[in-house]
Amino acid sequence: xxxxxxxxxxxxxxxxxxxxxxxxxxxxxxxxxxxxxxxxxxxxxxxxxxxxxxxxxxxxxxxxxxxxxxxxxxxxxxxxxxxxxxxxxxxxxxxxxxxxxxxxxxxxxxxxxxxxxxxxxxxxxxxxxxxxxxxxxxxxxxxxxxxxxxxx
Numbered sequence: 001x002x003x004x005x006x007x008x009x010x011x012x013x014x015x016x017x018x019x020x021x022x023x024x025x026x027x028x029x030x031x032x033x034x035x036x037x038x039x040x041x042x043x044x045x046x047x048x049x050x051x052x053x054x055x056x057x058x059x060x061x062x063x064x065x066x067x068x069x070x071x072x073x074x075x076x077x078x079x080x081x082x083x084x085x086x087x088x089x090x091x092x093x094x095x096x097x098x099x100x101x102x103x104x105x106x107x108x109x110x111x112x113x114x115x116x117x118x119x120x121x122x123x124x125x126x127x128x129x130x131x132x133x134x135x136x137x138x139x140x141x142x143x144x145x146x147x148x149x150x151x152x
Contacts, residue, residue, distance in 0.1 A: 007040030010036055013037065020148050025149075034113075044140055048115060050085070050113065056107075067089060086125060088131075102150060105151075117140045118138045
């Protein structure tokens with residue numbers, strides 16, 4: 001599907017777009033999941049997915065910190081308590097949210113929190129790469145909010 005950015009938005013009451021994530025959201029600083037607000041879900045959406053990806057990680061495909069599936073299209077808030085959706089794999093080797101943890105001295109990293117409106121439901125809990133490969137054609141609309149983080 002081609003580029004489609006219209007009304008779908010994702011924002012967080014915990015950080016502004018391109019603003020620093022508080023230490024409590026980092027992997028080593030508490031690993032709390034931020035909360036998100038979603039609006040402008042397009043007609044025809046069957047499910048929403050949220051994925052946090054760090055393209056600045058020194059790996060060929062960056063680093064996936066969070067995959068979240070099974071969010072109903074009428075959901076307007078993803079609270080930080082993990083009560084919404086179905087947590088999928090992260091690249092820490094677990095499931096659910098894994099906060100920022102850039103290598104020491106690696107500078108500022110950007111954490112893209114993507115929301116995807118899909119025209120079909122996601123089966124199971126695919127990795128980010130599997131999701132893109134298997135559901136890329138199901139994306140009706142997408143948008144993101146970016147948080148930044150660095151270590152000393």
